[in-house]
């Protein structure tokens with residue numbers, strides 16, 4: 001305890017100060033957490049006056065203040081965890097590509113999420129991560145990836161129908177599109193993971209969302225060492241929800257296992273769960289806790305992120321009619337009125353550029369924290385074991401130095417060129433530990449947006465208030481209200 005709370009922090013601070021990396025004064029145990037929360041609540045206390053993408057000062061005000069005071073590299077304390085801010089694109093690329101096995105998720109990050117995603121891929125480290133990544137990766141590649149497209153199209157059709165009905169039933173054309181996308185991405189991931197048992201899957205994910213909310217509330221209260229072991233109301237509720245989620249998951253898994261064991265079925269199934277069970281079985285004994293943790297991880301990592309990507313893209317297209325029309329023309333040309341095939345979605349270049357620009361301005365994951373598990377030499381920097389490298393994705397994506405004077409403008413054209421400076425566009429992180437579901441998310445976003453745009457035209461409602469906030473991910477505080485107009489079939 002003395003080592004982690006006192007000696008290691010003092011050692012790390014000294015090593016970094018000797019290299020000229022300083023930062024704000026911190027308090028014992030809480031570090032700079034109170035400063036951050038004061039900065040952020042002040043910056044987000046009011047909505048923005050108009051749709052303006054210059055949001056770094058609003059969402060990362062502490063970054064703006066500290067980087068102007070201490071320079072590009074500075075160190076601050078997330079509770080007892082020291083974090084060094086890194087914004088240099090070349091160093092980010094080197095760090096994420098070369099040191100993925102000797103850096104990873106800190107104990108603090110793992111503790112915060114252990115009840116809802118456990119030891120799944122997102123939170124695993126070292127050899128465990130390597131092993132799990134090998135098991136999981138094949139499920140998101142090639143033909144397997146393409147096999148999920150059917151669910152995506154089917155669920156999107158249902159969403160378009162419910163939008164159509166909402167318009168017919170109401171007397172106006174306004175909808176909060178974020179709600180529809182959240183439900184849609186939850187439906188898609190439930191079908192992809194559990195196909196026939198997807199209704200039970202949805203129930204599990206509903207409980208998991210509640211569990212995640214409770215864990216976030218509990219984390220805010222658990223700044224004192226050991227407090228997570230107290231039998232508080234939060235802890236009791238978390239325990240019982242977690243047990244219920246795992247009971248339901250185990251029911252689905254057990255019935256797949258039984259079918260194989262009694263010979264009723266040759267494989268565990270063609271959905272994500274079936275593939276996971278096959279791969280884990282091939283790699284040795286069937287670790288059921290790991291299967292459950294991966295199922296929860298895919299839902300957590302893939303559902304809200306994709307819904308937010310879609311929501312922000314809809315906001316950008318609704319407020320930039322010329323780009324909306326360009327995408328529509330491209331979709332019409334490529335689909336040519338027929339039923340779209342999965343290969344056609346990959347030809348939607350304009351839509352691809354728009355999605356990239358949306359993720360540049362509003363990256364669903366705003367920060368990437370990675371802890372060094374051994375001493376690392378990165379360019380001219382010596383990073384001691386125990387220091388977390390904190391990559392502020394949002395600030396990098398909005399940097400005028402990296403993107404030019406129009407860094408805060410919506411300009412998808414900048415993505416027409418295929419060559420980028422590595423390390424400056426990292427919505428899915430990069431290197432061996434990048435997002436394993438990246439191609440899944442891009443395929444899903446293209447299918448949904450292409451189908452939406454060929455059915456409706458849309459404008460931003462006068463009721464929309466631009467107020468991005470961050471709660472792990474960047475969210476529109478009041479949702480995104482758009483006015484839909486059905487297009488002629």
Ligand code: HEM
Pocket residue numbers: 121122123133297298299301302303305306309363364365368369426427428429432433434435436437438440441
């Ligand atoms: C727009 C949508 C998405 C965005 C922006 C996104 C972003 C990211 C980022 C930034 C990471 C790295 C996190 C870190 O290491 O701290 C990550 C990891 C991960 N993502 Fe995604 N993600 C998206 C969709 C998905 C989907 C659809 C899935 C699965 C169905 C998924 C599954 C994962 C998993 C399992 C990891 C951990 C990978 C590893 O550590 O090896 N993500 N994602």
